[in-house]
Amino acid sequence: MTSLTPSLYRESGTRLALERTHLPISTNARDTFASLGLNTRLCANVVKVGLQKPTAVQRECIPAILRGFDVVGTSQTGSGKTAAFALPILELLGVDPYGIFCLCLTPTRELASQIADQFDAFSSGILLRSCIVIGGESLRAQxxxxxxxxxxxxxTPGRLVEHFLYNDEIVGAFSNLHSLVLDEADRLLEPGFDAELRIIMHNLPSRRRNTHLFSATLTPSICAIQEVTQKTAFHYEAQSNPGFKDCVQEYCxxxxxxxxxxLLHLLKVLLSNGVSSIIVFTRTIYSCELLHEMLGILGLDTVLLHSMKKQRIRASNLGRFKSGEAQILIATDIASRGLDIPTVDVVINYDVPFVPREYVHRIGRAGRSGRRGRAITLVSQFEIVLLHKIEQLTGIDLGEVSGVVEGEVLKNMSAIFSARREGKMKMSQLGGFEDQLRLRKKLKR
Structure with a gap:
């Protein structure tokens, strides 16, 4: 838990005391978006993007935001959290459209672009002007x-801080800010973002601002905020995690x-059985890059996603995967947060995540939009304890993958070892990739 956590809400300027469990609309009366208080135009746009009726997080949080409450919402991936804050903010924006009305902070560039796209889709015909501020793009244009x-x-916090530090006029542009949203709040409240958040919060107005935090998992930071804001904010927490029911979870x-x-054996079996979309998660950038090179040498068409790739390459690779042009995405955990790729059939955890909740975010990429998903976690002799921690968190005992015969698997061993050597040679020739990684680690210290 960061020291920022309790002060975040002390600065948020909440104006209304919460009549917590007494919101006047009954659950049965919230089966349409109009019943939540949204105007006709927004309701029509919601239908256009394919939303038929509100999800649980939307039924609870949209009325609370419309009534002026700060909101802390925790709900599983794929439950519609973006619409839960975007729709009421667009409704309120119609009353007071001057200046920067809403700032939404999010941990990754891809998620920022996706959220902006959803704001644009929901606001069709409303003449909304939105702006994406992320690294890898022109500072001057932003x-x-x-x-x-x-x-x-x-x-993303880092890029916004750059603007705040070097341009006082941009800080002034936020003087009429009405709503601050922290999406994937559990990640933003980790120590890695602490310095950036402090600078941003110091430069934002507090008197008129409402603050909304949304996350898929409860963390000590989120719990601390819930304690601090028990009487001043509306809290929504999903009673269960139905996303687990849509994903078969196994280990190997x-x-x-x-x-x-x-990994190669599983990929070949899955592809031969008609699986068309697979995400392979690695723990490190180095493993992500090496697997991409190795599998390419072995004839598999993969794309990769990690933070050391230029933004245009990241966007292009993600586009190829979403369109189905590439069937396999090799990625670090930047792909585990909020990305809406409804066609993912299988998630493979090449490395067991050190933090159990990251497992929840990873497998949330599969089994979306009513589809049945599958998650396979490769567990080495050094990762058994990590697997047990995941089972404790989820309350589910993972079953072992069936049909994996060691003799069949090891037939590919010589080809894999050869591809590994060739892949490492290629990486050493990629403009000092390993040197860049070492420099990045030093800068983080």
Missing amino acids: ASALSSRPHVVVA FVPAKVKEVY
Whole structure:
């Protein structure tokens, strides 16, 4: 838990005391978006994007935001959290459309772009002006866009801090801010974002601002905020995690030295059985890059996603995967947060995540939009304890993958070892990739 957590809400300027469990609309009366208080135009746009009726998080949080409450919402991935804050903010924006009305902070560039797209889709015909502020894009173009005071700004903290530090006029553009949203709040409240959040909060107005936090998992930081704001904010927490029901969860025990051999075998079996969309999660950028090179050498068409890739390449790779042009995405945990790719059939955890809740975010990429998903976790002899922690968190005992015959798997061993050597040679020639990684680690210290 960061020291920022309790002060975040002390600065938020909440104006209304909460009549917590007494919101006047009964659950049965919230079966349409109109019944939640949204105007005709927004309701029509919601239908256009394919939403038929509100989800649980939307039924509870939209009326609370419309009534002026701060909101802390925790609900599983794929439950419609973006619409739960975007729709009421767009409704309120129609009353007071001047200046930057909403700032939405999110941990990754891809998620920022996705949130901005959803704001645009929900606001069709409303003449909304939105702006995306993320790394990898022109600072000058972003500064010009911010100076024109768009209605909605979606940003990653690091890039927004750059603007705040070097341009006082941009800080002034946020003087009429009405709503601050922290999406994937559990990630933003970790120590890695603490310095950036402090600078941002110091430069935002507090008197008129409402603050909304949304997350898929409860963390000590979220719990601390709930304690601090018990009487001043509306809290919504999903009673269960139905996303688990839509995803078959399994593990495959593998010796650490031949993990890539088992991965190749599973990928070939899955593809031969008609699986068309697979995400492979790794713990490190180095593993992500090496697996991409190795599988390419072995004839599999993969794309990769990690934070050291330029933004245009990240966007292009994600686009190829979403369109089905590439069937396999190799990614670090930047792909585990909020990305809406409804066609993912299987998630493979090449590495067991150190933090159990990251497992929840990863497998949330599969089994979306009513589809049945599957998650397979490769577990080495050094990761058994991590698997047990995940089972404790989820309350589910993972079953072992059936049909994996060691003799069949190890037939590919020599080809894999050869591809590993070739892949490492290629990486050493990619502009000092390993040197860039070492420099990045030093800068983080």
